[in-house]
Amino acid sequence: xxxxxxxxxxxxxxxxxxxxxxxxxxxxxxxxxxxxxxxxxxxxxxxxxxxxxxxxxxxxxxxxxxxxxxxxxxxxxxxxxxxxxxxxxxxxxxxxxxxxxxxxxxxxxxxxxxxxxxxxxxxxxxxxxxxxxxxxxxxxx
Numbered sequence: 001x002x003x004x005x006x007x008x009x010x011x012x013x014x015x016x017x018x019x020x021x022x023x024x025x026x027x028x029x030x031x032x033x034x035x036x037x038x039x040x041x042x043x044x045x046x047x048x049x050x051x052x053x054x055x056x057x058x059x060x061x062x063x064x065x066x067x068x069x070x071x072x073x074x075x076x077x078x079x080x081x082x083x084x085x086x087x088x089x090x091x092x093x094x095x096x097x098x099x100x101x102x103x104x105x106x107x108x109x110x111x112x113x114x115x116x117x118x119x120x121x122x123x124x125x126x127x128x129x130x131x132x133x134x135x136x137x138x139x140x141x
Contacts, residue, residue: 041074041082043124046091046109046117054095054108057083083107091116 048063049055055063061074086092091113095106109117 040124041078042086043117043120044074045079045082045086045107046113046120049092049107049109050114050117054106056104056106060107086113 044064045060048060052063057076057079061076061079064072064074083092087094087107090110092107093110095108097104097106
C-alpha cells in the first residue's frame, strides 16, 4: 500500500518525536537521560579510553559533553559505578597520580578491555543498524 507524502511526513515526525523522547528530554538546561544511553555507558567509556589511552573520571564526562555538543551529559553518579564495574571485570585498570597536591585516578583499558571494546562496539553497531531498519519505514510507490 502506497503512502502519501503527508502520511510519510506525519509518520517520520511521530518516529522522530518518539526517538527524541527515548533518547533525551531537554527542559532548559536540565536533561533527562534515557535507558538507551545508560545501557551504552560502558561501551562509550571503553571507546574513549581506546582512543585516548588513559583518562580520569571528570575528563571522561567532559569529553562526552564536548563530542555531543552538550546533548549527552554523564553524571558522576552514573560514571563511577560503571568504571568500578569495568575494573572489577578486569576490563580497566587504575593508575594513581599526584596532581596539584591531590590524588587523581586514571583509568585505562587492559588487554582484555581492548578485546572487549572491539566486541562491544560491533554489538552496538549491529543494534544501531537494526534500530535504523525498524524506525525508517520503507516506502512503497
